[in-house]
Amino acid sequence: MLMIKRLMTQHMPGMLTCEEVDGFLYDFHEGNLSYLEKFTFKLHLSMCRECRDYVEGYVNAIRIYQAGFIKTNQSTKIPEDLMQAILKSRTSK
Amino acid sequence: MLKKKPSAILNQDKNKENELIERLIENKDLAYETLVRQYSVRMYTTARRFFYTDDDAQECLQKAFIQVFKNISSFKKNSQLSTWLHRITVNEALMMLRQKKRQNTTSLEVFSQRYNEYGERTVFADELGNNLEDTLSNNIEVLFEKSEAKLSLSEIIYQLPEKYCNVILLRDIQEMNTKETAEILAVSEASVKTQLHRARLLLRAILEQEDRASIESNWKVN
Ligand SMILES: [Zn+2]
Numbered sequence: 001m002l003m004i005k006r007l008m009t010q011h012m013p014g015m016l017t018c019e020e021v022d023g024f025l026y027d028f029h030e031g032n033l034s035y036l037e038k039f040t041f042k043l044h045l046s047m048c049r050e051c052r053d054y055v056e057g058y059v060n061a062i063r064i065y066q067a068g069f070i071k072t073n074q075s076t077k078i079p080e081d082l083m084q085a086i087l088k089s090r091t092s093k
Numbered sequence: 094m095l096k097k098k099p100s101a102i103l104n105q106d107k108n109k110e111n112e113l114i115e116r117l118i119e120n121k122d123l124a125y126e127t128l129v130r131q132y133s134v135r136m137y138t139t140a141r142r143f144f145y146t147d148d149d150a151q152e153c154l155q156k157a158f159i160q161v162f163k164n165i166s167s168f169k170k171n172s173q174l175s176t177w178l179h180r181i182t183v184n185e186a187l188m189m190l191r192q193k194k195r196q197n198t199t200s201l202e203v204f205s206q207r208y209n210e211y212g213e214r215t216v217f218a219d220e221l222g223n224n225l226e227d228t229l230s231n232n233i234e235v236l237f238e239k240s241e242a243k244l245s246l247s248e249i250i251y252q253l254p255e256k257y258c259n260v261i262l263l264r265d266i267q268e269m270n271t272k273e274t275a276e277i278l279a280v281s282e283a284s285v286k287t288q289l290h291r292a293r294l295l296l297r298a299i300l301e302q303e304d305r306a307s308i309e310s311n312w313k314v315n
């Protein structure tokens with residue numbers, strides 16, 4: 001299987017190597033790939049399990065830390081004494 | 094995301110904002126009270142996304158307002174007040190994070206995904222071929238000043254090399270765009286993209302070493 005993959009990525013025109021997939025990953029995640037780029041990116045993923053796992057790991061990592069940070073850090077109650085302290089800090093210089 | 098408002102309302106808001114700024118520059122107490130009451134929730138939301146505890150976020154908010162009071166006279170009338178306040182809050186947060194950072198983790202910047210001559214993925218390692226997994230398991234205390242092997246997500250992000258930590262917080266947590274991020278960090282947009290991609294890859298590799306379930310649950314109790 002590895003040999004077949006190597007043959008295809010090395011010798012078929014328009015085929016991406018795993019390294020080139022990495023080069024496209026950022027823009028893939030941002031939704032910046034052109035139609036053709038996306039096609040070749042997905043074509044590689046369809047025949048390369050390592051890259052599928054790699055891309056999935058990338059997207060998941062972002063999802064995990066975003067969810068953790070944004071969900072838990074969302075309290076917006078500001079205590080009144082802080083408001084007062086802020087206002088006081090203006091004049092007490 | 095804010096919904097687009099009809100331009101008449103926008104103008105009205107802008108006029109109100111200009112009026113408020115006028116009165117702030119004239120040093121009217123009531124204007125300051127209005128400013129603090131009207132904008133602090135939004136600024137606090139920004140601050141809260143940088144810090145794990147309410148205390149830190151509150152300290153950040155207070156420091157940001159001190160900067161606002163100091164610099165209000167230099168505020169350019171035609172710019173957006175909320176954007177300016179947001180910028181100040183972000184800068185204060187980054188400054189606080191820099192002061193908190195004690196560990197030097199820049200060494201992690203040399204780790205990246207390696208490929209062989211066929212462009213096939215090999216290891217996540219430094220130039221000498223030391224892979225991240227071994228480095229983390231041998232040096233986790235040194236790198237993260239932590240005795241147990243398990244780290245919480247927040248600790249991991251805070252202890253990343255500063256460049257990486259900043260782009261992750263601004264782009265992925267604050268959800269600011271590349272241009273704004275580049276401006277705040279005083280680097281090029283291209284470098285924001287590169288740093289962010291590297292930071293994410295490093296985080297992905299670190300997360301892979303850790304038990305994800307435990308990281309996610311650690312998050313809540315920490
Ligand atoms: Zn591949």
